[in-house]
Amino acid sequence: MTTLLAQTAGDAGIGEGIVFWILGPVALGAAIAMIFARNAVHSALFLVVTMLSLAVLYMMQQAPFLGFVQIIVYTGAVMMLFLFVLMLVGRDSSDSVVEVLRGQRVAALLLGLGLALLLVAGVGRTVFDVPSAGLGNDAANGNLPGIGKLIFTEYLFPFELTSALLITAALGAIVLAFAQKNRDAKRSQRETVIARLRGEHARISPLPGPGVYATANSVAVPALLPDGSIAPESLSELLEGHEVDEHPRAASDARSLTGRRPELPEGEQK
Amino acid sequence: MNPSYYLLLSALLFSVGAVGVLVRRNAIVVFMCIELMLNAVNLSLVTFARINGTLDGQVMAFFVMVVAAAEVVVGLAIIMSIFRTRRSSSVDDANLLKY
Numbered sequence: 001m002t003t004l005l006a007q008t009a010g011d012a013g014i015g016e017g018i019v020f021w022i023l024g025p026v027a028l029g030a031a032i033a034m035i036f037a038r039n040a041v042h043s044a045l046f047l048v049v050t051m052l053s054l055a056v057l058y059m060m061q062q063a064p065f066l067g068f069v070q071i072i073v074y075t076g077a078v079m080m081l082f083l084f085v086l087m088l089v090g091r092d093s094s095d096s097v098v099e100v101l102r103g104q105r106v107a108a109l110l111l112g113l114g115l116a117l118l119l120v121a122g123v124g125r126t127v128f129d130v131p132s133a134g135l136g137n138d139a140a141n142g143n144l145p146g147i148g149k150l151i152f153t154e155y156l157f158p159f160e161l162t163s164a165l166l167i168t169a170a171l172g173a174i175v176l177a178f179a180q181k182n183r184d185a186k187r188s189q190r191e192t193v194i195a196r197l198r199g200e201h202a203r204i205s206p207l208p209g210p211g212v213y214a215t216a217n218s219v220a221v222p223a224l225l226p227d228g229s230i231a232p233e234s235l236s237e238l239l240e241g242h243e244v245d246e247h248p249r250a251a252s253d254a255r256s257l258t259g260r261r262p263e264l265p266e267g268e269q270k
Numbered sequence: 271m272n273p274s275y276y277l278l279l280s281a282l283l284f285s286v287g288a289v290g291v292l293v294r295r296n297a298i299v300v301f302m303c304i305e306l307m308l309n310a311v312n313l314s315l316v317t318f319a320r321i322n323g324t325l326d327g328q329v330m331a332f333f334v335m336v337v338a339a340a341e342v343v344v345g346l347a348i349i350m351s352i353f354r355t356r357r358s359s360s361v362d363d364a365n366l367l368k369y
Contacts, residue, residue: 017271026280031283031306035290040299045303050283054309065327066335070312073335078305078342079297085346086298089359100362105293112289119281128274129360133323146325155329162336169340176347185316 009234016060027053051075062135065144068215276317297349297359301342308338348356 027050034046051074059067210219223234291304312331319327
């Protein structure tokens with residue numbers, strides 16, 4: 001690692017070029033594949049590939065701290081959070097192919113192409129041949145001490161603001177994630193009884209069960225009232241709605257079930 | 271190697287992320303495209319730090335990472351609560367600002 005970083009100090013040689021021309025296309029290809037992957041989980045995995053390549057590119061550019069933070073925070077924490085939410089929301093919630101606005105995709109592709117052309121042309125015309133100063137002075141004591149010194153002196157106030165931001169984000173996530181819990185909380189037995197007596201339910205007692213044990217062995221049998229009439233509330237609407245056909249009885253001839261022909265007597269050919 | 275190639279790669283990644291935000295319908299994938307754009311900007315910040323010879327760009331990229339982490343947490347919580355009420359994570363279905 002130290003030899004690698006020593007090589008990349010200043011204008012690094014051919015090694016950096018090789019790494020860039022391998023990982024740059026990988027990152028770009030994975031990003032494009034992320035857009036066109038129909039499955040959201042595949043998109044997440046392609047994004048992980050892009051982020052890992054970018055982490056190596058950070059390390060090649062004398063930013064080993066950012067490279068490792070990229071791996072730990074982005075591919076480790078953020079993408080796992082994405083995958084968790086994908087699993088919670090439902091992996092099969094793939095995109096609909098229907099275009100809500102007509103021609104929107106083509107227009108978006110054209111706009112993206114135009115943006116890419118504009119940015120590339122701008123970079124190419126303005127900063128392409130700017131000499132690179134390299135991080136020779138700042139990186140002399142190591143990358144991490146330099147960043148730490150900057151954060152705790154010059155950028156101390158923004159750094160403390162980020163703590164407030166993180167606490168707010170954690171609180172917000174908790175509030176949003178637990179909002180549903182209060183709504184359909186279970187009522188206790190006493191509260192249910194009080195609600196019944198107050199008349200929130202259609203009747204105080206539960207519905208009568210079917211007369212299974214009275215006369216027959218089926219839930220379709222209605223319950224009988226004391227005077228012998230049928231209790232209308234014990235009739236199941238589901239069961240009453242369907243006409244039940246009688247099952248076809250098996251023929252008494254057992255051969256018709258097995259499909260075998262009756263044995264012909266000996267000597268009687270057909 | 272000329273560090274401006276990193277800037278070109280960053281510009282291309284940013285454009286790809288922007289196209290993804292415009293094209294995709296799944297809110298989570300749209301969110302991933304936003305993350306891709308943030309990463310592209312981080313790459314350009316690191317490259318500018320190298321070109322200028324100071325570490326300020328790297329500190330800036332570090333702050334971008336912190337903000338992105340907070341944003342991901344809140345955004346995914348919002349997506350989940352929208353999914354709970356509307357049973358869908360498509361950005362077309364969330365057309366009413368109603369809880």
